Every structure is written in structure tokens, then in C-alpha cells.
Amino acid sequence: SIYGLKGRNGRKPLAICLGDVEHIYRYCHVNVPDELLRDLLPGPVTLVLKRSEELNKDLNPFTSLVGVRIPNHPFIRELARACSGPLALTSANISSQASTLTVSEFQDLWPQLSLVIDGGPVGDVQSPECRLGSTVVDLSVSGKYTIIRPGCALQSTVEILRQKYGLVPESS
Numbered sequence: 001s002i003y004g005l006k007g008r009n010g011r012k013p014l015a016i017c018l019g020d021v022e023h024i025y026r027y028c029h030v031n032v033p034d035e036l037l038r039d040l041l042p043g044p045v046t047l048v049l050k051r052s053e054e055l056n057k058d059l060n061p062f063t064s065l066v067g068v069r070i071p072n073h074p075f076i077r078e079l080a081r082a083c084s085g086p087l088a089l090t091s092a093n094i095s096s097q098a099s100t101l102t103v104s105e106f107q108d109l110w111p112q113l114s115l116v117i118d119g120g121p122v123g124d125v126q127s128p129e130c131r132l133g134s135t136v137v138d139l140s141v142s143g144k145y146t147i148i149r150p151g152c153a154l155q156s157t158v159e160i161l162r163q164k165y166g167l168v169p170e171s172s
Contacts, residue, residue: 002088005112008095013060015046015067017089019081024068027055027086031142032165039160042072044123044153048138059088065140075119091133099131137161138170146170 003010016027021037024030028049030037040047051066060066069089071077080087091099092106100106102125103118110116123130135151145167147154161167 002090005109006090006093006095008090011062012095013063013065013067015069015089016055016059016086017069017071017076017080018086019070019077019079021070023086024049024070027052028066028068032139032167036139036160036165039164040157041068041070042077043070044072044134044151045069045157046134046136046149046151048136048140048148050140055086065138067136069134071122071134073119073122075117076122079117079119099133101125101130139167141170144168144170 002008002014018024018027021034021041024037024041024047029052030049037047046067046069048065048067050064051060055066070080092103092109093100094109101123102121103116129152132152133149135147135153135157136149137157138146138148143166145158145161146169147158
């Protein structure tokens with residue numbers, strides 16, 4: 001239903017949202033140091049990792065990978081903690097439109113939704129960078145990274161991956 005609502009390509013995977021870093025280990029095979037996860041999360045980064053058998057097979061059945069987000073937003077994290085499993089996560093917009101930061105910005109979708117909860121803005125509404133979405137980085141290959149989407153935290157993410165952990169871009 002998420003794909004239909006957003007007009008999203010059915011082969012474009014959904015990420016999962018978790019409340020805390022330690023929950024990543026249940027749904028993903030992690031091949032980077034725990035400290036690296038904690039340096040990037042919670043924050044505006046989506047980490048792509050190999051999915052574990054614990055993750056529902058109906059979520060993105062066409063890939064062995066999954067994107068994981070732990071947003072730096074207290075309401076979203078509390079909501080994720082209250083749920084027994086991961087939340088499917090995507091931006092609240094029609095595919096390819098600008099990311100929304102407040103519930104009023106996606107009013108056109110409300111009639112098609114079962115529930116809308118206003119947990120406050122998910123970023124600085126005056127900042128164009130906040131509308132770029134999260135930086136998406138694939139860490140599924142040991143010692144390497146691939147930027148899938150530059151997003152709003154590209155420079156700081158690459159700095160951490162390269163300088164602190166010595167990871168190299170996949171293409172090298």
C-alpha cells in the first residue's frame with residue numbers, strides 16, 4: 001500500500017526504522033564496528049547492510065540488503081521503540097517530490113492514510129539541506145562504502161567512514 005500511495009517504483013526498496021542502534025543486530029548482518037554505527041546513528045544517515053533472516057521476507061523480497069534508519073528525532077525513536085518490530089520507512093511525499101518536514105506539507109495524502117500523528121517537524125523547515133533526505137550509504141561490503149544518495153550529511157558521513165575507519169569507496 002505504501003508503494004501505491006506514493007506512486008513509488010516497486011523495485012525501489014523501503015528502509016526500516018529502529019529506535020536504537022543495538023536493534024540493528026537483530027535485522028542485519030553487521031560487518032563494521034559498533035562504534036561506526038554509533039558515530040552515524042541516530043542521525044540523518046541510512047545505512048545499507050545485509051538483511052538477516054529475522055526481517056520479514058515480504059519487505060523488499062528482491063534484495064538481500066536493507067536500509068536502516070535511526071532518525072535523531074525523539075518522537076520517531078519512541079514510536080519505533082514502542083513497536084514489536086521494525087517500521088517500514090519512507091518520506092511522506094509522492095515519489096520524486098521534495099521531502100516533507102511537517103505533517104501539513106503532505107495534507108494531500110491524508111485522505112488515503114489511516115492515521116496521521118504530528119510529532120513536530122523532522123528538520124529545520126528553513127533549511128534546503130533538510131529536504132535532501134538522509135545520506136544513504138551501503139556498508140554491505142567489508143572495508144568499503146558506496147554512496148547511494150548524497151543526502152544532507154554526505155561530507156560528515158564520508159569523513160567518518162574514510163578518516164576514522166579507513167573505509168574506501170567501492171569503486172576503488
